[in-house]
Amino acid sequence: MSAMPREEQHAxxxxxxxxxxxxxxxxxRAVLRGVSFTVAPGEAYGLVGxxxxxxxxxxxxxxRYLPRNGRITGGRxxxxxxxxTHLSAGQLQRLRATRVSMVYQxxxxxxxxxxxxxxxxxxxxTVLGQSNARDKAIAALDRxxxxxxxxxxxxxxxxxxxxxxxxxxIAMALACDPxxxxxxxxxxxxxxxxxxxxxxxxxxxxxxxGAAILLxxxxxxxxxxxxxxxxxxxxxxxxxxxxxxxxxxxxKHPYTVGLLRCLxxxxxxxxxxxxxxxxxxxxxxxxDLPACVFVDRxxxxxxxxxxxxxxxxxxxxxxxxxxxxxxxxxxxxxPAVDPQELQVTRQEKAPVLSxxxxxxxxxxxxxxxxxxxxxxxxxxxxxxxGLVGxxxSGKTTLAKTVLGIHAPDxxxxxxxxxxxxxxxxxxxxSEAKRAIQIVFQNPDSALNRSHSVRYIITRALKKLAGIxxxxxxxxxxxxGEQVRLTPRHFDMxxxxxxxxxxxxxxxxxxxxxxxxxxxxxxxxxxxxxxxQAAILNLLADLQRDEGSSYIFISHDLxxxxxxxxxxxxxxxxxxxxxxxxxxxxxxxxxxxTEALLSAVPSVEGQPSTxxxxxxxxxxxxxxxxxxxxHTRCPRFMEGVCEVEVPPLVEVEPGxxxxxxxxxxxxxxxxxxxxxxxxxAT
Amino acid sequence: MGDPAxxxxxxxxxxxxxxxxxxxxxxxxxxxxxxxxxxxxxxMGILLFWVxxxxxxxxxxxxxxxxxxxxxxxxxxxxxxxxxxxxxDRFGRDVLSRVIVGARDVLIVAPIAALLGVTLGTxxxxxxxxxxxxxxDVLSRVxxxxxxxxxxxxALLTLVMLxxxxxxxxxxxxxxxAPIVARTVRAAVLSERExxxxxxxxxxxxxxxxxxxxxxxxxxxxxxxxxxxxxxGYAIFTISTLSFLGVGIQPPSPDWGLQISEEYSMIINGYxxxxxxxxIAIASVVIATNLVADALQSVLQR
Numbered sequence: 001m002s003a004m005p006r007e008e009q010h011a012x013x014x015x016x017x018x019x020x021x022x023x024x025x026x027x028x029r030a031v032l033r034g035v036s037f038t039v040a041p042g043e044a045y046g047l048v049g050x051x052x053x054x055x056x057x058x059x060x061x062x063x064r065y066l067p068r069n070g071r072i073t074g075g076r077x078x079x080x081x082x083x084x085t086h087l088s089a090g091q092l093q094r095l096r097a098t099r100v101s102m103v104y105q106x107x108x109x110x111x112x113x114x115x116x117x118x119x120x121x122x123x124x125x126t127v128l129g130q131s132n133a134r135d136k137a138i139a140a141l142d143r144x145x146x147x148x149x150x151x152x153x154x155x156x157x158x159x160x161x162x163x164x165x166x167x168x169x170i171a172m173a174l175a176c177d178p179x180x181x182x183x184x185x186x187x188x189x190x191x192x193x194x195x196x197x198x199x200x201x202x203x204x205x206x207x208x209x210g211a212a213i214l215l216x217x218x219x220x221x222x223x224x225x226x227x228x229x230x231x232x233x234x235x236x237x238x239x240x241x242x243x244x245x246x247x248x249x250x251x252k253h254p255y256t257v258g259l260l261r262c263l264x265x266x267x268x269x270x271x272x273x274x275x276x277x278x279x280x281x282x283x284x285x286x287x288d289l290p291a292c293v294f295v296d297r298x299x300x301x302x303x304x305x306x307x308x309x310x311x312x313x314x315x316x317x318x319x320x321x322x323x324x325x326x327x328x329x330x331x332x333x334x335p336a337v338d339p340q341e342l343q344v345t346r347q348e349k350a351p352v353l354s355x356x357x358x359x360x361x362x363x364x365x366x367x368x369x370x371x372x373x374x375x376x377x378x379x380x381x382x383x384x385x386g387l388v389g390x391x392x393s394g395k396t397t398l399a400k401t402v403l404g405i406h407a408p409d410x411x412x413x414x415x416x417x418x419x420x421x422x423x424x425x426x427x428x429x430s431e432a433k434r435a436i437q438i439v440f441q442n443p444d445s446a447l448n449r450s451h452s453v454r455y456i457i458t459r460a461l462k463k464l465a466g467i468x469x470x471x472x473x474x475x476x477x478x479x480g481e482q483v484r485l486t487p488r489h490f491d492m493x494x495x496x497x498x499x500x501x502x503x504x505x506x507x508x509x510x511x512x513x514x515x516x517x518x519x520x521x522x523x524x525x526x527x528x529x530x531x532q533a534a535i536l537n538l539l540a541d542l543q544r545d546e547g548s549s550y551i552f553i554s555h556d557l558x559x560x561x562x563x564x565x566x567x568x569x570x571x572x573x574x575x576x577x578x579x580x581x582x583x584x585x586x587x588x589x590x591x592x593t594e595a596l597l598s599a600v601p602s603v604e605g606q607p608s609t610x611x612x613x614x615x616x617x618x619x620x621x622x623x624x625x626x627x628x629x630h631t632r633c634p635r636f637m638e639g640v641c642e643v644e645v646p647p648l649v650e651v652e653p654g655x656x657x658x659x660x661x662x663x664x665x666x667x668x669x670x671x672x673x674x675x676x677x678x679x680a681t
Numbered sequence: 682m683g684d685p686a687x688x689x690x691x692x693x694x695x696x697x698x699x700x701x702x703x704x705x706x707x708x709x710x711x712x713x714x715x716x717x718x719x720x721x722x723x724x725m726g727i728l729l730f731w732v733x734x735x736x737x738x739x740x741x742x743x744x745x746x747x748x749x750x751x752x753x754x755x756x757x758x759x760x761x762x763x764x765x766x767x768x769x770d771r772f773g774r775d776v777l778s779r780v781i782v783g784a785r786d787v788l789i790v791a792p793i794a795a796l797l798g799v800t801l802g803t804x805x806x807x808x809x810x811x812x813x814x815x816x817x818d819v820l821s822r823v824x825x826x827x828x829x830x831x832x833x834x835x836a837l838l839t840l841v842m843l844x845x846x847x848x849x850x851x852x853x854x855x856x857x858x859a860p861i862v863a864r865t866v867r868a869a870v871l872s873e874r875e876x877x878x879x880x881x882x883x884x885x886x887x888x889x890x891x892x893x894x895x896x897x898x899x900x901x902x903x904x905x906x907x908x909x910x911x912x913x914g915y916a917i918f919t920i921s922t923l924s925f926l927g928v929g930i931q932p933p934s935p936d937w938g939l940q941i942s943e944e945y946s947m948i949i950n951g952y953x954x955x956x957x958x959x960x961i962a963i964a965s966v967v968i969a970t971n972l973v974a975d976a977l978q979s980v981l982q983r
Contacts, residue, residue: 403884425883433886446877450899463885509881 010081012180012212013039013062019074020054020061020236022285028071029285031057033236033293035075041179044206044213046227046244048220048259050528052282054236055216059182062214063100064092080179097127101173105185107165111157117141117168118153124175140171143208144201161616163194167201174209182214187222191390192555193613196599199226200612218528220263221601224248229318232256235283235293242319248603252321254298257332262533263603264562269581270540275533275562276334281498292324299332300325351378352516352549353402353436358412360397360573369621371397372408372573376648379517384543384550386564386581388557388596392617394573395553399519402551403438404428416516434464434513441522443502447494453505454490457512464513475512482545483508483538500531504538511542519551524559536563557600561585569593572620572628575648579655588666590657591635627660635661635669714980724972727965735784742778746935749773755952768954770944779935780958786930787937788966790847791916797855798916799909802862807893809863810870817867827860833922840928850929854919858912865908869901903981907974914970921963937963 018035021028032054039045047055060066062077064084076085080099087095104110112120121137130136141149144167157165166186173181183202187195203226206213217223223230223244230244232253240253251257261276268275280297283289290296292305302325310324323329360372372394379385387395401408407423408414414421416435422428440446447456454476461467461475480487483504494502503523510518520539524532540563543550554560560567560581567584569577569592577590584593595613611634618624624631630641640660648656651663659666715721734741743764750773753760758768758776767776805824809817832854839853873879874897882892923929924938925945932939937959944955 405880405884425886430886433884436884438881438884440877440881442877446881448878448882448896448900460885463887513885 010041011038011078012041012043012080013045013214014078015058015062015075016078017075018058018061018072018077020057020066021071021073022067023069023071024285028073030073031070031236031285032061033289035233035236035238037231037238037241039180039212039214041212042206042210043229044215044227046215046217046223046230047233048217048223048230049233050259050282050530051218052285053233055218055233056184057236058233059102059184059214059216063096063102063182065102098176099178100180100182101176101178102182102184103166103169103173103186105188107162107169108157110169111165113157115156116153117155117157117160121153121168121172121175124172128176136175137171140175141168143174143205144168144171146171161194162190163198163616166190166198170198170202170205174205174211177209178211180214181211182216184216185218186215188217188219192557192599193390193595194616195222196601196612199601202226219601220248220260220529220603224603225601232259235289237293237322239294239323240319240321242316246316246319252315252319252326252329253294253323254300254325254329254332255294257329258297259529260603261334262529264533264536264558265604268558268562270536270563274537274540277534277537278530292322294323300328350381352381352417353379354413354415355398355402355408356413356415358398358401358414359409360394360401360406360412361409364621367621369619370573370623371620372401373623375412375573375575377568377575377578379549379551381516382543382547382549383565384552384563386560386567387551387553387570388555388560388567388593389570390596390617391555392572392620393570394620395570396521397573398570399438399521399551399553402517403436403519404432430464435516436519437464437510437513437515437517438519438521439503439506439510439523442526443499443506444494446506447502449494452491452493453485453497456505457490457508460509460512464515479508479512482511482542498531499527500534503527503531503535507535507538507542511546511548514546515548517549517551519553521553522555525555532559539563557585557597569596572617572623574628575656575658576629577655577657577659578648579652579657583652583655587670588663589670590659591633591661591666592629594670595632595634627658635666637661711980715976718976718980720972721976724969724976727969728973731784731788731962731966731969734781735788738782738785742775742781744775744778746774746778746782747933755947755950755955758954767958770940770955771947771952774935776940776955776958779940780937780962783935783937783940783959784962784966786847786934787917787920787924790851790930791854791920792913794851794854794920795858795909795912795916797851798858798912799862799905801855801859802908803866803898803905805859805863806866807870807898810867811874811889811893811897820863821867824860824863827857828864832857833919836919836923837926837928840923845928845931847930850920850923854916854923858916862905862908862912865904866901869904870897873897873900906981907978910970910974910977914967914974917963917970918967 015038016036018032019030020032021030035054035058037045047058049055057070061070061072062079062084064087066072072085076083078084079095082095084092084095118134118137121140122133125133125136137153138149141152146152146164146167152160152164160168186202187198190198199222202213215223215226227244229242230247231238232240232247232255234255240247240251240256247256248260251260258276258278262278264275278297283293290306291309292298295301295305298305304324308324310322312320312322313326315321315326355375355377358372358375359370362369362371375398377385387398389395400406402414404421404423404425416432421432425433457476457479458472461472467475476490477487480490485501485504485508489497489501494505497505523539524535527535536559539550542548550563552560552563564581566579567581568575569584569590571592576592577584585597587594589597595611598611599613613632615632618631624642626642626644627633627646630636633641637660644660646658646660648658651657657663743766750769753765753769753773754771756765756769756773758766760768765775765777767780769775770779805820809820836853836857840849843849879892879896882896887896920929921938924936925942927942929938930936940959941956944952948956
């Protein structure tokens, strides 16, 4: 079968009808069901889909790197004319050494912690039997734009940041000058600013080396930015394929449509519309599938979808969709905008919670680390305050100080309804404990794995709201209903629940005591986009019904924008900008905010501004003098910024900013992104 | 309502059964994994053999273990037309019968001592690991000091001072084992307390003892069970040694350690069987518990 528009002489990678099963307890369970696609030489091909759809398995199978219980049961994978499914171990080793390379998600795990960087990079060349390994290693590190490669080669992996580690891994992957480079979620663990740098690097290397790229990512924006063509995977099949821009702008498969609509797009806000979710769930590995794998979740499904496997329909120039109803895609209903939902009870201006002059200094081997410095913030009743910033900017420290997990430094205060709270939670009244609760990032860690859902929630009801017995059972039912858990979930242990369900339990627990303030610390970053959409909708609903205030931390700026009324941008523990969400996003922004925004890879393409931050966030134990951001600021003004600390002042009504550049000048500067681009590089 | 993406499935590999039996299913899975490990089967086989001996002692023994037979003093194995399969001791008592019945005392005393040690050690480890700080520093030093002492020697001295009885043997061995267990439990607590659920419990106002016992303890049962098994093995070894030294299980019990102690001075005359077979018995029980502990470790601490 040929899913390809034209036959290349030798495609970089040609996957044909690939079937892969994992043997679980002696029973083979199908994971890939006839995956076919072709990566042309020099082309960047992206695979997207939610977790469990078979993206990584496809890549592993194509290189024959499957785990021990994985079996290729049909089809073939041809790399540069060689069918890898029939290679001996020796031939396979030679192929992997010379023609393909792979970059994994976690660069920390890909590097040997006990060897110096230099040794490891040199080894990449010596295994190829090349001489002058050291010079070549230096050149390789130079190529991935590592400044001062000789010094970096003397270091150990743990002494490098995640972004640097990933560059080193990429340098090693390129050592053999591969025809095909497989990147499996290469930037998932990295900050958006670092991600942008790494993606820039990959793109320029691709131009230099002419290597074809197979990029696996769950982030649709990354795929759109990087790839020429994209394959959308679902339940072990490629359901849609085509040029990335066209697929994202004009999806022709119901799953792709759903996936794209789950995302809070630029400008989407919770008052305007709910996020669309994909009904139902991904079939489990090994499950018997209906004729069309997506039929159970599809809003266009008809009788024929259950009886006949959908054909591969050409829906344009080199575009394919595996659907019976490609002509009816436009009929997929948009989520209705319920006018009642638009009413958001807010605008009570009195702050529920105030941080006054909050600093937090940690001691690290005798050295002070200034995690927070003089933060003043108000949280109003029923509002969502978004906290954004790179990792290390103090978001989580701020949240933990609010919660009383650690006390602020002397002189700072957390004030709830006019009453100063004790620094740590044990010094707080039960009323105060009840008032401030948290939804953690990682539901696996947040829920005790040996307790049932029932225990987790009723215990919180007892401790926070003082409700026991029959009353607790009633509240459990109503809380369960609010977070959409069914009673059959109550007796399950967290391990039996999916990520989204676990997060619902976590949310129910936080809301057990009818809290005034809920801290949401990256509550959706561990979830797939369709589940994320459901959780965000849930949080918005709960806020509307309960009138709670949220402190919402996320690295995903579109998510923050969707949920937040106001946004505080943190850098090195200092508030750089604070204002209504729309103002902060629409600008004029603080230069740091501007950089954060332009680092976000967007599914819509066309980022408004393209400024890049150089390097990493400086160490909090020795913050730069003057404006802490001056070392990385693209709009650095010599003589001012490194001397004087800019005060956080109101530049517009409700919009505070800590920058020496007057707002009118920022407005002018940011209106002309092209000029800035040249200035930044 | 109207939010459709509700009933997300359990993750692949999660057990999908009637929820009420989820716990028993998990347990069945553990048993199934254990049954696939040969070291577990071998260890369990040996242990079951000795437990049967301990329970049915006299009924399995071919002779009365206490009955002397002056005609057959120090008869070698196979004497009297294989009536004395493993020979007799200096009083003419049947070695096989004594080895069979001798399992009883040590197999009761050692597990109790181990259980006591693990209980004390778990409490100590929970407190050290959960509260950290000065308390942990001080207790850790004490534990380390304890660990540097030879258990048998300290036990011997204490028992000589306190006077020996089964109760004191259990107590002394249990207390001496506690620091070793505490160290293992502390390490497990340290990694658990960093998880967010502990923080969530603090934020809803749970107190320390509640967090330690109700939140953390259920999640560290794996290492504790392994530790218990290992300790049973060591307790058998220690108590046999103490019996050999005369301060453990007291005569007239046909305890293995005691048998060795009564007869070891004679082996120079060629009467090896009186010492050899009880020694084999001790070694086999200790090895068997270690095999079981190994298997448990690899299954429970995946």
